[in-house]
Amino acid sequence: MFDFMDMGFDEPGEPISSGPYIPDAGECMRCGMCIASCPTFRLFQVDEETPRRRIRTISKILVENQPISADERRHLNNCLQCRACETVCPSRMAYGQLFDQARAQLKVNPGWLAKLAFRLIENKRWRTRLMPLLAVYLKSGLQKPLRSTGLLEKLHLADAEALLGKPVLQALAVSYPTSATKRGRVALFTGCIAEHFDRETLQAAIKLLNAIGYEVLVPPQQGCCGAIHQHNGQPAAGLIDNNIAVFNALGVDAVLHASTGCGAMLSEYQNDDEAGQLFRQRLCDINDFLLEHWPDGLQLTESELKVAVHEPCSQRNVLKNQQTVYALLQKIPGLSIAALADNHICCGAGGSYMLTHPDNAGQLRVLKQQIIADSLADVVVSGNFGCAVYLNADGGRVEHPLQLLVRQLPQM
Numbered sequence: 356m357f358d359f360m361d362m363g364f365d366e367p368g369e370p371i372s373s374g375p376y377i378p379d380a381g382e383c384m385r386c387g388m389c390i391a392s393c394p395t396f397r398l399f400q401v402d403e404e405t406p407r408r409r410i411r412t413i414s415k416i417l418v419e420n421q422p423i424s425a426d427e428r429r430h431l432n433n434c435l436q437c438r439a440c441e442t443v444c445p446s447r448m449a450y451g452q453l454f455d456q457a458r459a460q461l462k463v464n465p466g467w468l469a470k471l472a473f474r475l476i477e478n479k480r481w482r483t484r485l486m487p488l489l490a491v492y493l494k495s496g497l498q499k500p501l502r503s504t505g506l507l508e509k510l511h512l513a514d515a516e517a518l519l520g521k522p523v524l525q526a527l528a529v530s531y532p533t534s535a536t537k538r539g540r541v542a543l544f545t546g547c548i549a550e551h552f553d554r555e556t557l558q559a560a561i562k563l564l565n566a567i568g569y570e571v572l573v574p575p576q577q578g579c580c581g582a583i584h585q586h587n588g589q590p591a592a593g594l595i596d597n598n599i600a601v602f603n604a605l606g607v608d609a610v611l612h613a614s615t616g617c618g619a620m621l622s623e624y625q626n627d628d629e630a631g632q633l634f635r636q637r638l639c640d641i642n643d644f645l646l647e648h649w650p651d652g653l654q655l656t657e658s659e660l661k662v663a664v665h666e667p668c669s670q671r672n673v674l675k676n677q678q679t680v681y682a683l684l685q686k687i688p689g690l691s692i693a694a695l696a697d698n699h700i701c702c703g704a705g706g707s708y709m710l711t712h713p714d715n716a717g718q719l720r721v722l723k724q725q726i727i728a729d730s731l732a733d734v735v736v737s738g739n740f741g742c743a744v745y746l747n748a749d750g751g752r753v754e755h756p757l758q759l760l761v762r763q764l765p766q767m
Contacts, residue, residue, distance in 0.1 A: 389440035394701040394719055395433050403430045406440035406450060416457045431457070433715060435705035436586055437668035442675075451673070452623075458588030465589070468511055472707075473589060476547050476579045486522040486551055493521055514713045518748055522551040531561045531571040538568035538648070539608040543641075544598075546617045547579035553614070553740045555754075559761040560613045560641055566764055567648055569608075576601045582620035583707050595624055599634045610634070611641040613757060615739040616706060619673035641757070642679040642738065649686065655763040657689040663732035665723075665746075665753065666698040667739035668705075680738060680756050687763050695735065696726050704745035720745060727751065734759065 385407055390396050395404040402408055403426070412431050415421040423431070431454075438451045465473065475482050492498070498516075507513040527550065541564060545557055561571045577598055581591030598621070602610045612618035618640050624631055662684060666677040677698075684692050703709060703719030723746060727735055736756040737743045743753045 384446050386445060388443045388445065392439035392443060392699050394435055394437060394439075394703070395715065397700065398715060398718055404433060406434075406444075406448075409434055410448065410450070410453070413453050413457045416460050417453065428461075433712065435668075435701050435703070435708050435712075435715075435719075437701040437705060438672040439668060439699055439701070442672050455585050455588075458586070461588060463588035465587070469587075473584060476583055477594065479547070479578060482547065482551070483526075486524050489519065489522050490524060493519065514710050518709070518744055520552050520744070523554040524551075526550075526575065527554075527557065527573045529573060529575060531565060531573070533565040533568055533570050535566060535568045537570060540570040540572060540606070541609045541611050541644070542572045542574060542602055542605050542607045544577060544580070544602070544610060544612040544617060544621065545573060546577075546612075546614060549614055549617075549740050552744070553755075556613055556740065556757055559755065559757040560611070562761050562764065563645060563757060564611075564641075567645065567650055567653060569648075572605055572607060574601050574605060580617040580620040582616060585620070586706055595626065599624065599626060599630050602637070603630055603633050607637065609639045609644055610637045611639055611644055613641045613738075613755070614741075615640070615667045615670040615674055616741050619669035622674060640674060640676055640679070642683050643676055645760075646679055646683050649683075654765065655687045655760065656765060658687050658763055659689050659691070660733040660759075661691040661693075661731065662759065663693055663695045663727065663730040663735045664698075664756075665695045665702070665727075665735055665737040665742065667737055667742050668701050670738055671698065680736070683760065684736070684756060687760065693730070693732075695730060695732075697722075702742050702746055704739075704741045706741060709741075709745050716745070720748075724749065724751065727753075 387405075387407065389406040393405055398404070409431055412423055412427045415423050415427070434454065436451060436454060441448065441450050444450070475485065501507060502513070502516075507516050527545065543557065543560060543564075549557065561573075564571050579594050580598065581594035583589075584591040584594065612621055618638075621638055622635070624634065626632075626634070664677075664680055664684070666680075670677050670680075681692055681694075684690055700722070701719060702723040703716035705712075705716065709716040709720075727746070735746075735751070735753045736759055737746070737753050738756060740755075743755065746753045
């Protein structure tokens, strides 16, 4: 089934689609072009840890309706879902979509801790109530003695606890009017965790949008984008439908996302009804929006910093707009900007992967942190909250490009 075959691309009378082609899982050509960009192959150097072998497993699940072995499931689960394989696949294999479908069909039954995490992601009220408790814990000085007991490891909470930052407890306002000449109104997608743990980026987004003349709405009814659920084989339809309904009800020029991980999921909402089409028509990455609408008269102050740009997998392989970040940073006079080496290799964060596969993720993080050190950059920017949190866990200096831009706004 997976041997090279003539797929009849040039048969007469077959229409050529201008849209994205989603081939059957069995149409993998086994060319091996995906292997060089696969992070798990880099770690293990075995064929079982390559996209082409995972496609065989996915085909068993989706096409042949056959059971898979424990080893096949383990190698499938080892995938970071970085989707670097999609960018080089000559068959334009929709690996991410097929992977999600396979996970859903396997009917993964999460453990108690994962179930709790899913519920917290789904329920904003629960998260809001949990944040003060986390803040007290972080201020209490209990971290060090609790870690020494080994209890966190026994409860499988050590990796998550190590990534904890101080949460912001106060909710964002519903509206942020602009003091500049008003050009329009936009809505900002904040997601679930970022509203508490990446507030600096969200505030930078609001200030920049206000500076170019846009009022910013932050609807409190919005929720998680659904990526964590969908990529782990859990139902995400409720989260998706809620976001579409909330943002479609607003009279705005655009719906903007500031984290590429959320943006990748939002951009691939599969709802094909009128509501889904309206949502996608107005959806835009904030970097693209700022660059397109940047007023000629707004000049940023000079900086002589050396900046390295980390390109998250969700940006390189799904949104495919990484060049916008470089163009936007060029608004800062004197800034030295360069791409971080090996940007095509995942940093290891992978959404929830850093928690479900900490050993694999940790090895990839070490590789990325060494690249960061070798870059001799004053600051590294990344458009994905998860990547920044993971790379900063050991005292890194990764921040969102919006944070760098907002510091160079002229004093009003």
